[in-house]
Amino acid sequence: MSEGAAAWLDFEKPIVDIEQKIATLESVQKKSGVDMSEEIAKLREECAQKKREVFAKLTAWQQVQLARHPFRPEATDYIPLIFEDFAELHGDKSFGDDKAITTGLCRIGGRRVMLVAHCKGKTTKERMARNFGSPHPEGHRKALEKMKLAEKFRLPVITLVNTPGAYPGIGAEERGQAAIIARNLFEMSRLKTPIISIVIGEGGSGGALGICIADRLSMLEHAYLSVISPEGCAAILWRDSAKAPLAAELLRLTAPDLLHLGVINEIILEPLGGAHRDTQAAANLLKAALVRYLEELEGERLERLLEKRYDKYRKIGVFLEEESAKLAVTDEAKARP
Amino acid sequence: MAFEKIKKILRRKKELPGGLWMKCPDCGNMIYKKDVENRKMVCPDCAYHFSIAPQERVDLMLDPGTWTRLWSNLAPVDALRFEGITSYRQKMAAAQKETGEKDAIWAGTGRIEGRPVVFGVTDSRFMMGSMGSVLGEGVTRMFEYGLQRRLPVLLISGSGGGARMYEGCLSLMQMAKTSAAIARFSDAGGLYISVLTNPTMAGVMASFASLGDVMIAEPKALIGFTGPRVIEQTIRQELPKGFQTSEFLLDHGFVDMVVPRERLRQEVARLLDYLG
Ligand SMILES: [Zn+2]
Numbered sequence A: 001m002s003e004g005a006a007a008w009l010d011f012e013k014p015i016v017d018i019e020q021k022i023a024t025l026e027s028v029q030k031k032s033g034v035d036m037s038e039e040i041a042k043l044r045e046e047c048a049q050k051k052r053e054v055f056a057k058l059t060a061w062q063q064v065q066l067a068r069h070p071f072r073p074e075a076t077d078y079i080p081l082i083f084e085d086f087a088e089l090h091g092d093k094s095f096g097d098d099k100a101i102t103t104g105l106c107r108i109g110g111r112r113v114m115l116v117a118h119c120k121g122k123t124t125k126e127r128m129a130r131n132f133g134s135p136h137p138e139g140h141r142k143a144l145e146k147m148k149l150a151e152k153f154r155l156p157v158i159t160l161v162n163t164p165g166a167y168p169g170i171g172a173e174e175r176g177q178a179a180i181i182a183r184n185l186f187e188m189s190r191l192k193t194p195i196i197s198i199v200i201g202e203g204g205s206g207g208a209l210g211i212c213i214a215d216r217l218s219m220l221e222h223a224y225l226s227v228i229s230p231e232g233c234a235a236i237l238w239r240d241s242a243k244a245p246l247a248a249e250l251l252r253l254t255a256p257d258l259l260h261l262g263v264i265n266e267i268i269l270e271p272l273g274g275a276h277r278d279t280q281a282a283a284n285l286l287k288a289a290l291v292r293y294l295e296e297l298e299g300e301r302l303e304r305l306l307e308k309r310y311d312k313y314r315k316i317g318v319f320l321e322e323e324s325a326k327l328a329v330t331d332e333a334k335a336r337p
Numbered sequence B: 001m002a003f004e005k006i007k008k009i010l011r012r013k014k015e016l017p018g019g020l021w022m023k024c025p026d027c028g029n030m031i032y033k034k035d036v037e038n039r040k041m042v043c044p045d046c047a048y049h050f051s052i053a054p055q056e057r058v059d060l061m062l063d064p065g066t067w068t069r070l071w072s073n074l075a076p077v078d079a080l081r082f083e084g085i086t087s088y089r090q091k092m093a094a095a096q097k098e099t100g101e102k103d104a105i106w107a108g109t110g111r112i113e114g115r116p117v118v119f120g121v122t123d124s125r126f127m128m129g130s131m132g133s134v135l136g137e138g139v140t141r142m143f144e145y146g147l148q149r150r151l152p153v154l155l156i157s158g159s160g161g162g163a164r165m166y167e168g169c170l171s172l173m174q175m176a177k178t179s180a181a182i183a184r185f186s187d188a189g190g191l192y193i194s195v196l197t198n199p200t201m202a203g204v205m206a207s208f209a210s211l212g213d214v215m216i217a218e219p220k221a222l223i224g225f226t227g228p229r230v231i232e233q234t235i236r237q238e239l240p241k242g243f244q245t246s247e248f249l250l251d252h253g254f255v256d257m258v259v260p261r262e263r264l265r266q267e268v269a270r271l272l273d274y275l276g
Helices: A010-032 A037-056 A060-067 A075-082 A124-129 A137-152 A170-174 A177-188 A205-209 A230-238 A241-251 A255-260 A279-298 A302-314 A325-335 B002-018 B033-038 B054-061 B088-099 B133-149 B165-187 B228-235 B246-251 B261-275
Strands: A084-088 A101-108 A111-118 A157-163 A195-204 A216-220 A224-226 A266-268 A319-321 B021-023 B030-032 B068-070 B074-076 B105-112 B115-122 B153-159 B192-201 B214-217
Touching (some): A075 A279, A137 A177, A157 A205, A170 B228, A177 A205, A195 A205, A195 A279, A230 A241, A302 B165, B054 B115, B054 B153, B054 B261, B088 B165, B105 B133, B115 B261, B133 B153, B192 B261
Parallel strands (some): A157 A195, A216 A266, B115 B153, B153 B192, B192 B214
Antiparallel strands (some): A084 A101, A101 A111, B021 B030, B068 B105
8 A cells, every 4th residue: 555645535534544543552552562452442343333334325436436446456466365376378369468458377266267357557667558457459359369268178267357448549449449349249248168257346338348248247346337437428418527426326337236227147245445455355255256156157058158148138228118019020021031 | 723712602602591502521512412412412522421311221222112110119218317417318308309210220121132131220310329228129139030030131330429328337238239149140140241331439339330241331431439539638649630430440451341322232232142
């Protein structure tokens, strides 16, 4: 947590204040030998109470802020805590190695899997190298290459989604950003191996979707998934991206919203106060969910798996349809070759 | 040059009373409306292709009297209760009033040079042709129908709006839904010809519009992932001329052919002959 106090979110400050008091008492106790365990226990209870209070009524915008939190664990934090023996595989075999997406083989709970994960980077230098987790077309192609490899050897695919979105730039357009995202959706919908996708932070539009066509699509409690960034939505509605907090509310982008809309399978809980307060605990919860999904899916016959995957996306959408059975029959009769 | 100027002034004068003249957004010339209409809404000076309504597309592409519209009873719903500065309900109602349509897709069947096809057009007049649940469902049904009946699919896309913001992730997931339907259709050997018209962007281009077995673009259409203004703001740099046009996509290998509107029907018929 080297970025200092400025990185804490406003609504986290009361929690941080208590935590600092606890830290001070603990160090005094250690140095002086005076027993302060009673005060410390009291503060701990107060802190937990404060967390429950603050996190019980988070706004959509606060959820977005948590998903983007500078201290929030990302794939590179989770990999050593959840997976064993990670063998990173680079490159898309046709243009380059986009570091906004990390791919490789690893083990989880005794199973071999292919991991595909957005990476934003932790330091400024790393963030530049990883383009802040915004993939170019070669990143999406790299993801697809590795998923095809997994398909060939019947390894399940796990994707960890955490991107502000696919990169908007000249090179990205020249190399077919839209076309390659479409290709990923197309290929993933029929990939002959189980796919598990978890949105662990930001789920920015097409960039997120490009690696989250899956048999299980779930979100960490404080992740978001949205068709457009709150800033982009606010710019369209009010010509003012500062109205992003209002837009975040309208877009229904939080995990509970998306569970309600039938977009995701499950909300994976985070430790109280968010994953960044206890990365190990967050990793344990995430790992438990991943292992459970793998167990559920490995018994599934391939045909059935693909059928269910199709149906899962097929039924998403809300519209009205007036009665027209009669009309449809006539139409079809006319259309017959 | 002076003569050109005078001609322009004369044209401008004429345009005011009767609305006989219109300005081409590409070359900037004042052009005689009748001339444009006679050329199927193409600028006689620079060959800019104006957007046309679904009915005009049907007339342009299909054998007369063969068009049968399907699923026209699908109507949008404000599932998110989206209440912005204007609500989704208001937006929807305004577009419905303006176009007389329920949403942004026409889908059905027809014949091209006698060959039966599943035919669809996105309606760029309706909320910029953006894809919500109705458009996604319509496109998905086109491919399921084509798969059941072993018919090729011809889909003409025009959408500046991409995935419709007002339906949130329901719109985003239509990208997945339509792409999955196309994958099934393709696996069964179905032929899909995708025609890109001005403009085809974002979530529409990043899903069904990009997945044709053969990709055709009308000339000078704006086609891409991110809108040019957003790119300019992001990279703080002016975009090169011709960026994200049909011709740019042709140069970079993402479309098979750029076909002027007047030859489109005949070119599609030829492809149906080869692959259908
Ligand atoms: Zn012109």
